[in-house]
Amino acid sequence: MTPALLAIAALLAITLGYVATCAASPFGTCRTCRGMGHQIKQDRKGHLKRGKDCRRCKGHGKRIRIGRRLYNRATAVHRAGTR
DSSP states (O other): OOHHHHHHHHHHHHHHHHHHHHHHOOEEEOTTTTTSSEEEEEOTTSOEEEEEEOTTTTTSSEEEOHHHHHHHHHHHHHHHHHO
């Protein structure tokens, strides 16, 4: 196989794997709070306590994947165009 054909095959495999991941599990853990839904803070004594809710995931700890967001947007555009 030529290197270009090998690179195309690798990119196709990665893309199909990500599509399968988005279809099977559309939500991933939030990268800001690492899936906890909030930040960990320390008080003045050094004890750990719960901080404010995460602004990115609104305290759920999950976020919608980029591929799933693109798929939802495409289906909404298609649905709006065919009505």
